[in-house]
Amino acid sequence: MVEGARDLAAHLANQAEATCRHYLSNGRRDGKYWVVGDVRNTPGRSMFVRLGETSKGAAGKWTDAATGEHGDLLDVIREALGLVDFAEVAEEARHFLSLPTPDPEVGPRKLIRNPAPSGSAEAARRLLAMSQPIGGTLAETYLRGRGITALHGAGSLHFHPRCYYRPEEHGPTQTWPAMIGAVTDLIDKITGAHRTWLASDGSSKAPIHLQRKAMGDLLGHAVRFGRAGEVLAAGEGIESVLSALEVMPGMAACAALSAAHLAAILFPGGLRRLYIVRDNDPAGDVARDTLIERANSAGIEALVLSPVLGDFNEDLLALGREALRAHIRVQLAPQDVARFMTLPT
Structure with a gap:
């Protein structure tokens, strides 16, 4: 019974070309090697898989000349299919090799995971x-x-x-x-x-x-910090939003990752006040105006937090924490200053 990684890798190496044709289908044979862009099956010529024993190594071993990465055909299966656990890699290898599972008590074989579409x-x-x-x-x-x-x-x-x-x-x-x-x-x-x-x-x-x-799938969604209740701060970039949270750490926030996606964020249930952590540029102006209109239509109060410079991370680095705290403080609703804002130390 084949169970270990070494045995599985050896079986795959004995069928190196067939393994490459299946998992690295964007490549092609070139003499004693299978040539492809990388271990994730990108078209190109950076990665070389040995199809037989050569003076430079055993069959099934591969090297990516662009990155210096190297490995065996089990690594190819893992990366080409985006698998995480070795158990999944081993199961896929056994399935490809038509080998039995190592434990006859194990239930029916799971469906083999297909490569996830890029992006x-x-x-x-x-x-x-x-x-x-x-x-x-x-x-x-x-x-x-x-x-x-x-x-x-x-x-x-x-x-x-x-x-x-x-x-x-x-x-x-x-x-x-x-x-x-x-x-x-x-x-x-x-x-x-x-x-x-x-x-x-x-x-x-x-x-x-x-x-x-x-x-x-980004539209309407975001990278989230804390759990939103009645109050939420929403901005574009992760670093800009985190910079604002440096002086109001109790507030839940989210980063929509672009001005267009900020304008389209979905509002959580129970939201009563939305702070728009805007970037100081034309795209930020459009996102601000669109989001104010959408929030008001949903019965949500919208308040704008504007940076002095391009965004709040620029403010934090150039002006310092205390100046950033003072600048944001006057833009918050009075009840939120005591609720969310940190005091100078």
């Missing part, structure tokens, strides 16, 4: 499942470098140490550390994810062209 809500859920809480990670380092230290209620933020980044449709895939924001609906179902790729030491964003990107 889909399912792909976002799998990415978040492979991520970890931000505490003690480079994502926390990054946020602290942006002046953001009040991370209570930030369970929607995660960290992935090697998140894939594709600079262009058929360009070589890279991996960078990334802060991952879970996008959820009003009942906390994950509908998408937002990636912020980071430098290798977390000191800044990664030195790449597109440093942030969202995926999944």
Whole structure:
């Protein structure tokens, strides 16, 4: 009975070309190798899988020349299908190899998981499942470098140490550390994810062209901080919203990730007052006006929080916490100052 990873990998290596044709279908054979863009089946020529024993290694072993990643065909199955647990990978491998399950007492075989469409809500859920809480990670380092230290209620933020980044449709895939924001609906179902790729030491964003990107079903949904009651603050960017929460940490908030999505956020039941954490640009003006109209139509009081500079993270970094507190304080409803705003220390 084949049970262990080593045995499964050896069986797959004996059928290396068939395995590659099935899981890396966007590649092609080139001599003794299967050539493809990366382990997630992107078209290209960066990754080489050995189809037989060569002077450089055993059959089934692969290397991505662009990223330095390497592994065996079990890794190919895991990454190509977006699987998380080894049990799922092993089950898929046995199914492909037509091997029996290791325990005859186990019930009927589960349906084999298909690859999640790129950019889909399912792909976002799998990415978040492979991520970890931000505490003690480079994502926390990054946020602290942006002046953001009040991370209570930030369970929607995660960290992935090697998140894939594709600079262009058929360009070589890279991996960078990334802060991952879970996008959820009003009942906390994950509908998408937002990636912020980071430098290798977390000191800044990664030195790449597109440093942030969202995926999944975003319209109406948001990255949420705390649970909304009668009062909610809603803004565009994660860092801008978190910067505002630095001086009013008791308030629930959400980041819609863009001006267009901010204008379309869904209102939770029981909401009575909405603070619009706007960005200081024309798109922010449009989102503000649209959201005020929608809120008023729903019987919700809408108040605007405007930054001095471009957004509240710029204010926090340039003006400091005390100046930010004073600036936001005069824009809050009087009853919310005592309820949500921190006092100077």
